[in-house]
Amino acid sequence: MRLTYRSRVLLTSVCVLMLLTGGCSEFIYFFWPFGRTKTIPAEFDGLKNRSVAVVIFAAESTQFEYPWAVLHLSAMISSKLRAGVRGLTTVDPQKINAYQHKNRHWVEMDRTALGKALKADFVLYISLVEFSTVEEGYVDLLRGKINGEIKVYDCSLGEDDACVWTCENIRVAFPKTATVRTAQNEAVIHSEIMVKFSEKLARKFHSYKVDREDL
Numbered sequence: 001m002r003l004t005y006r007s008r009v010l011l012t013s014v015c016v017l018m019l020l021t022g023g024c025s026e027f028i029y030f031f032w033p034f035g036r037t038k039t040i041p042a043e044f045d046g047l048k049n050r051s052v053a054v055v056i057f058a059a060e061s062t063q064f065e066y067p068w069a070v071l072h073l074s075a076m077i078s079s080k081l082r083a084g085v086r087g088l089t090t091v092d093p094q095k096i097n098a099y100q101h102k103n104r105h106w107v108e109m110d111r112t113a114l115g116k117a118l119k120a121d122f123v124l125y126i127s128l129v130e131f132s133t134v135e136e137g138y139v140d141l142l143r144g145k146i147n148g149e150i151k152v153y154d155c156s157l158g159e160d161d162a163c164v165w166t167c168e169n170i171r172v173a174f175p176k177t178a179t180v181r182t183a184q185n186e187a188v189i190h191s192e193i194m195v196k197f198s199e200k201l202a203r204k205f206h207s208y209k210v211d212r213e214d215l
Contacts, residue, residue, distance in 0.1 A: 037209040044152060044165040046122075047205050049087030053096055053120035054078045057107055058128040066190075069131055071097045073194050077124070080202035088205075091118045112162045115155035123153040126201075129169065133189050134181075141178040142185050144193035147171045150201065167204060172196040 054074045063070065071093055078090035096118060100106050106114060115123040130147035152165040174192045179185055 036212055038212055039207050039209050040203075041207050043167065043204045045205065046152075046154075046164065047081070047085050047088050050121040051089045051091065051119070052078075052081060052122045052124050053091040053115055053118040054081070054093065054124045054126070055096060055100075055114065055118075056126045056128060058131060062128060062131050066131060066133075069190075069194075070100075070128075073126075073198070076194050076198040077126075077201055080198045081124075081205060084202050084206035084208070086206075091120050110159045110162075111151075111153040112155045112157065112159050115153060121155055123155065125151045125153060127151075133186055133193070135178040138178065140181050142181050142189055143173065143175065143178040144189040145171070145173045146193050146197045148197065148201070150204075170197060170200050172200060 054077045056070045056074050058066075058070050074093040074096060078093055081088055082090055099118060103109075109117075111123050111125055115121070127149040128146065129149055130145055133142055133144045135141040135143040148170050150167055150170060151163050153162040154164045155162065157164070172193050174189060174196060179189075
């Protein structure tokens, strides 16, 4: 097959570009027909224009060691959800926290009943399997970890059918290696793992763009 003049010019330009960039990967990235970013769709998109209660369960030992973790994490997740999901509203985390303290047996309630008590359409229920800023086995080294089991309940359905979405546990850790404990380090790590967990969870419910190089 004979190439047209335009095709030969294009092929020559491609070859020159590949030589200048040092390889094919940069060329493919530069000329990728769909652009440099890719849109990742929501895993569950049923929260648009609905009210959501972000309810977090943590063991008593976790609440004793990190007394503000549940409230702060609920508030941060709620904020990320409102920013990412169109029309979504959230129940005030302070209201949820007050309800949990007033009703000590709330964890035994049906999730739909809990959502109705909080006047929410959906309950985003997070069970903290792990929440820690201390490296396991050490008292003077810090490394933050959160491991959460996630479920979404539709409060308009019967309890047996109410769990409409779940996923693999969401896990985050920061930093990659343990660091020496200081008051400043602990505050930074505490904040960082909550931000990372909140962002990772919120992205399950709305589309977002990622750089193709990161895929």
